[in-house]
Amino acid sequence: MDKTLKMSLLFDFYGPLLTKRQQDIFEMYFHDDLSLGEISEQLDISRQAVYDMLKRSTQTLEDFEAKLGLVAxxxxxxxxxxxxxxxxxxxxxxxxxxxxxxxxxxxxxxxxxxxxxxxxx
Amino acid sequence: MDKTLKMSLLFDFYGPLLTKRQQDIFEMYFHDDLSLGEISEQLDISRQAVYDMLKRSTQTLEDFEAKLGLVAxxxxxxxxxxxxxxxxxxxxxxxxxxxxxxxxxxxxxxxxxxxxxxxxx
Structure with a gap:
């Protein structure tokens, strides 16, 4: 499955389990299709911080899917x-x-x- | 809804999100209908520890339901x-x-x- 579609499905099911901040950045990247640089600028945080936050969020969503399997x-x-x-x-x-x-x-x-x-x- | 039925439904949906230990104690209490004392004896831990573990488990399940609403x-x-x-x-x-x-x-x-x-x- 396409990575963005997969992430979008995971977010549909488990999004509420992320923090508000994680949800916002996740949506900016996967839904609004903003780049790391654009998100970094908009939120006035480093590009690295955006990257780390996204990485942690996707890992969290995948961990929940591994346990509950709602998307599958x-x-x-x-x-x-x-x-x-x-x-x-x-x-x-x-x-x-x-x-x-x-x-x-x-x-x-x-x-x-x-x-x-x-x-x- | 009856408390045991409610807990049983919550466990069906979110049980895999509890630790193995929490799952075991939860099932002994709500599924096998053992008393706190019996569980305490079987696992060789204090009755208070069993109580605390159950309390934390039910709270965790209810927190997930509040966010995902799968049971509702x-x-x-x-x-x-x-x-x-x-x-x-x-x-x-x-x-x-x-x-x-x-x-x-x-x-x-x-x-x-x-x-x-x-x-x-």
Whole structure:
């Protein structure tokens, strides 16, 4: 996986476990795409301090993932969810072909419900 | 919620973040239902040490929940999942009544898939 995407996912799950300062710098670097130099200038701290803070933050996030595995589980689920969604979609189509628009409609509502159930996982 | 159930849920989600020693004592107390005295005897440490360790462990688990809210989200999802499962069940019944055993069968398989998707969250 792309490093920035990986970090972004780790941050989604474990970001609240970082200090406010760590969160800010993490977001400036990985989300706002600022360079170490730009962050250093903006916060008036050394480039080395920014680098150290980022290194510690990513290590912390990876340590939590090693213990809880929320990102890995999220990705497994995402795959299963896509399979289920595809099956629900086929079912809905088959119901329409069978002239059961009413039931097809209910399947589509259920699909939305299932997706919502997992949207924040 | 019952205190033991709450602790058990917190431990399911955040247990790996406790030390091995904390995990052991936590399980002896909340899972195996041993008393402070029994744990103290078994581990050959003071009753006070057991108490302190348990107190620190529960505090740690609650701190993680305050930041990540995995248990709260799990419970919200559980409710939504029950609604969706009930709707899928009704749909399956309606399909059977409509003579579509084949589609009802597919709905039941999907229900199992949705439940599995959720089972370890």
């Amino acid at each position: 589980r999220h990705q497994q689920r995402q795959t299963t969810l896509e399979e289920i969604t595809a099956q629900l979609s086929t079912l809905s189509e088959d119901l329409k072909i069978g002239g059961r628009q009413d039931l097809a409609q209910r399947v589509e509502e259920l699909t939305a419900g299932v997706q919502e159930l997992f949207s924040d996982s | 989200r799990h419970q919200q999802r559980q409710t939504t999942l029950e609604e969706i499962t009930a709707q899928l069940s009704t749909l399956s019944e309606d399909l059977k009544i409509g003579g579509r055993q084949d589609l009802a069968q597919r709905v039941e398989e999907l229900t199992a898939g949705v439940q599995e998707l959720f089972s370890d969250s």
